[in-house]
Amino acid sequence: MTLTKRLIRNASVGLLTTLVSTCVLAEVSIPDDYRIGGFALGCQAYTFNRYSAFEAIEKTAQAGGRCIEFYPGQKLSLEEPTVKLDHNASEEVIEKIKAKLKKHNIMAVNYGVVGLPNNEPECRKVFEFAKKLGLRGVTSEPKADAMDLIEKLVKEYDILMGIHNHPKRPNDANYKHWDPNFILSMVKDRDRRLGSCADIGHFVRSGVKPVDALKILEGRVMSSHLKDLSEFSPRGHDVPFGTGKSDISGVLDELKRQGFQGNISIEYEFNWEHSVPDVAQSIGFVRGYVGAKH
DSSP states (O other): OOHHHHHHHHHHHHHHHHHHHHHHTOOOOOOGGGOBTTBEEEEEGGGGTTSOHHHHHHHHHHHTOOEEEEOTTEEOOSSOTTOEESTTOOHHHHHHHHHHHHHHTOEEEEEOSOOOOSOHHHHHHHHHHHHHHTOSEEEEOOOGGGHHHHHHHHHHHTOEEEEEOOOOOTTOTTOOTTOHHHHHHHHTTSOTTEEEEEEHHHHHHTTOOHHHHHHHTTTOEEEEEEOEESSSSTTOOEEOTTSSSSOHHHHHHHHHHTTOOSEEEEOOOSSGGGOHHHHHHHHHHHHHHHHHHO
């Protein structure tokens, strides 16, 4: 083979590899307009679970967030309190959600924590909803027997799935999602769109240092529920970023090092009815911290 032919062949192989990689990982990207200091930062709507989903969008914007992650079962609006935001939503409801997001210039990026059972019609409803709403991913705590089905749907819909972690349960040895090593074991040999929704506060409540957890999950962190806790124990409650024990600075550094492109959802589960100032302070911390690094 001549040098010219070899160069042409190698260039063709390289181009084909790039095209295949692009096709395999062509999931929804989050534009820079919806990022703060490089991070797609906003709220998990559960922060405002005393309010409607539309109010959660308003409060996310009020606090300075750019993205929102919905959860199933929140009432849609004050005007329609009996209508729920979930994956059973009608086309009309989905269009109303999109209009509300557009009005406040907020991007919906994720949905969960939602059940993904080993039942294709039920799982498919979740992915259909996510696709219609233009979401980047969904968040769940699936059982191992559902992973083959979930992987199939992740590939079909080109939507990420992050496995969420709740705190360790002292009286339930069967609950293992608190452990980043267990989450990694569920996804490590599977499609790259399967990974972790790293709940930083729940790692702390489980006695796991968040930065250590992120390093274990490197390359598989799809999204994060970011919390700073008052103490490094199961009793810790949310406090504004930088004032607690979660090492938020270290977490941001590690996510940046890993080239993390997913969403960060502030999930503030304290001072429920008056949390907007605390959330705004947390967003300000990220903005200031990232700014100080440049």
